[in-house]
Amino acid sequence: MINKPTLQNHKTLLLLFFFLLTLAGNAQIGIGTTTPNATSILDITSTTKGMLTPRMTTLQRNAILTPADGLTVYDTDLKVFYYYSTGTSAWVPIISGVPGRINFKRIKSTDNLATVLATELANGGGSKYLLTSNTLYEINGTVTFNFPIDLNNAYVQGQDANEDVIVRPTGNLFEGATGGSIRGVTLIVPNGLVFNLNGAATQNLIFRDSVVAGSNTVGTVSGFGLAFLSIVNFSGNANGITYNNITQLLLSNTAWFSNNLGTYEKLTGTFTLVQKQGGFSQVEASAIGFDVSANPTITGDAVLESVVFTGSNTTGYVKPYTGTGTFTGYNFTNSWNVRSAGIPTESDANAVGDFSMDYTVGSGAPTSFNTANPSNTVKVLGNSTSYNLFRFSTDLSPNNNNRLRYMGKKKRIFQLAGSISFQVPGVAIYIIYIAKNGTPLTQYKIYGRGGAVNDIVVLPLNGTVELSNNDYIEIFAQRFSGATGDIITPNMAITLK
Numbered sequence: 001m002i003n004k005p006t007l008q009n010h011k012t013l014l015l016l017f018f019f020l021l022t023l024a025g026n027a028q029i030g031i032g033t034t035t036p037n038a039t040s041i042l043d044i045t046s047t048t049k050g051m052l053t054p055r056m057t058t059l060q061r062n063a064i065l066t067p068a069d070g071l072t073v074y075d076t077d078l079k080v081f082y083y084y085s086t087g088t089s090a091w092v093p094i095i096s097g098v099p100g101r102i103n104f105k106r107i108k109s110t111d112n113l114a115t116v117l118a119t120e121l122a123n124g125g126g127s128k129y130l131l132t133s134n135t136l137y138e139i140n141g142t143v144t145f146n147f148p149i150d151l152n153n154a155y156v157q158g159q160d161a162n163e164d165v166i167v168r169p170t171g172n173l174f175e176g177a178t179g180g181s182i183r184g185v186t187l188i189v190p191n192g193l194v195f196n197l198n199g200a201a202t203q204n205l206i207f208r209d210s211v212v213a214g215s216n217t218v219g220t221v222s223g224f225g226l227a228f229l230s231i232v233n234f235s236g237n238a239n240g241i242t243y244n245n246i247t248q249l250l251l252s253n254t255a256w257f258s259n260n261l262g263t264y265e266k267l268t269g270t271f272t273l274v275q276k277q278g279g280f281s282q283v284e285a286s287a288i289g290f291d292v293s294a295n296p297t298i299t300g301d302a303v304l305e306s307v308v309f310t311g312s313n314t315t316g317y318v319k320p321y322t323g324t325g326t327f328t329g330y331n332f333t334n335s336w337n338v339r340s341a342g343i344p345t346e347s348d349a350n351a352v353g354d355f356s357m358d359y360t361v362g363s364g365a366p367t368s369f370n371t372a373n374p375s376n377t378v379k380v381l382g383n384s385t386s387y388n389l390f391r392f393s394t395d396l397s398p399n400n401n402n403r404l405r406y407m408g409k410k411k412r413i414f415q416l417a418g419s420i421s422f423q424v425p426g427v428a429i430y431i432i433y434i435a436k437n438g439t440p441l442t443q444y445k446i447y448g449r450g451g452a453v454n455d456i457v458v459l460p461l462n463g464t465v466e467l468s469n470n471d472y473i474e475i476f477a478q479r480f481s482g483a484t485g486d487i488i489t490p491n492m493a494i495t496l497k
Helices: 007-026 058-062 118-123
Strands: 029-031 042-044 072-075 080-085 090-094 104-108 136-140 142-144 155-158 165-167 174-176 180-183 186-188 193-198 204-213 217-222 226-235 239-244 248-256 263-268 270-282 288-291 297-305 308-310 336-339 352-358 365-367 392-394 404-406 412-423 428-436 439-450 456-467 472-482 487-496
Touching: 058 072, 248 263, 263 270, 270 288, 352 392, 352 404, 404 487, 412 428, 412 472, 428 456, 439 456, 439 472, 456 472, 456 487, 472 487
Parallel strands: 029 042, 104 136, 136 155, 142 165, 155 180, 165 186, 174 193, 180 204, 186 204, 193 217, 204 226, 217 239, 226 248, 239 263, 248 270, 263 288, 270 297, 270 308, 297 336
Antiparallel strands: 072 080, 080 090, 352 487, 365 487, 392 404, 404 472, 412 456, 412 487, 428 439, 428 472
């Protein structure tokens, strides 16, 4: 049976015809509005609901075959909108505000590392996260790593060390032979090393504005061209860090709290430059604040300045150098300039040396001349004792006593002061000289005259001398005229400082 069209049907068809004609003319669609914006092809209006784009994981997004240029989806793993660009054959994140870094990846506490760092784990052979070079990895929240991180000259950074934390419950955290940058994070490794790095002289490591806490061992940093630590707090660690064979080691405002154990910082091997400046080390119980007992070699210079050493273990603030080049009561060699509260100041500017001869009255050490007038110029002999030697040494062999040898590294000018008393064999005039490296400095000679047999002549010794490493100072005498014979020296004392 065929239904006949009714008047109502005609009206409906006519209305639909005009609606389609309108759409064809205006090419606009309005949802929730009867007046779509004139500049839009689709105008969706609502004050109570939003619009949903397709939602999928990163894996699902990457599985789309030949996506269209401009195809847009929401990545539920990375929590970011992406659109596909055929120009670059890549998915591009849609980020509001200032355009973000190209080489950038954010790692959140809620992320699945196997997904977010899938490429890095694959590049690390499934046993470590080999970061992409020159890429910034932002840590957001507390992120627990199940494999070590190979920095590979990438940047690991948090916004706030109190909130952004990297944890490795078991095993080492940072491993490898490359450098990179670590900033603004707290590192916690209860059962392993925070650092197990053995780089090359072409590699640099920067670690700053961070905290290392509650870790078994801070670890080892070795072989780098530059290792720079700045504003790093160490708290509650069972063992500290060893720096080995680093060209330039810069430690600025590091803080070691009293709840750390073991040796806080140890230097081994060879360094060109070391500078540790600012900060503090609170050394308690059997802990050691700074250890140079392995006698690290400094080919350039080393500075330890404005670091505050405190704590009950006063003998353990610094574990000193041993053997050659050390001085009793001091910790370092002449390669170091040290000025820090709690430990002795050490620098070439503080170098001091002295010796004194002190025989009983009526005795002394003889010094002989030839019979010419003026006589030959000879060194004043005798047995002497030194009471203050810092970056100076005395040569105690029979022919070299009464000698002060400068052991500092830098050339500097010293003031010499002292006196000599000697007994004469008869009426005669004598000249006393300050001698450098066996050569009398005639500008500082001083004359004395004995008026009778056994007269005691007392003369002051004063002068200014420039000394380089291994230069030495002695006192020489000459008979200018008068009775021949030995002079007897009961007392002589000089100080260089």
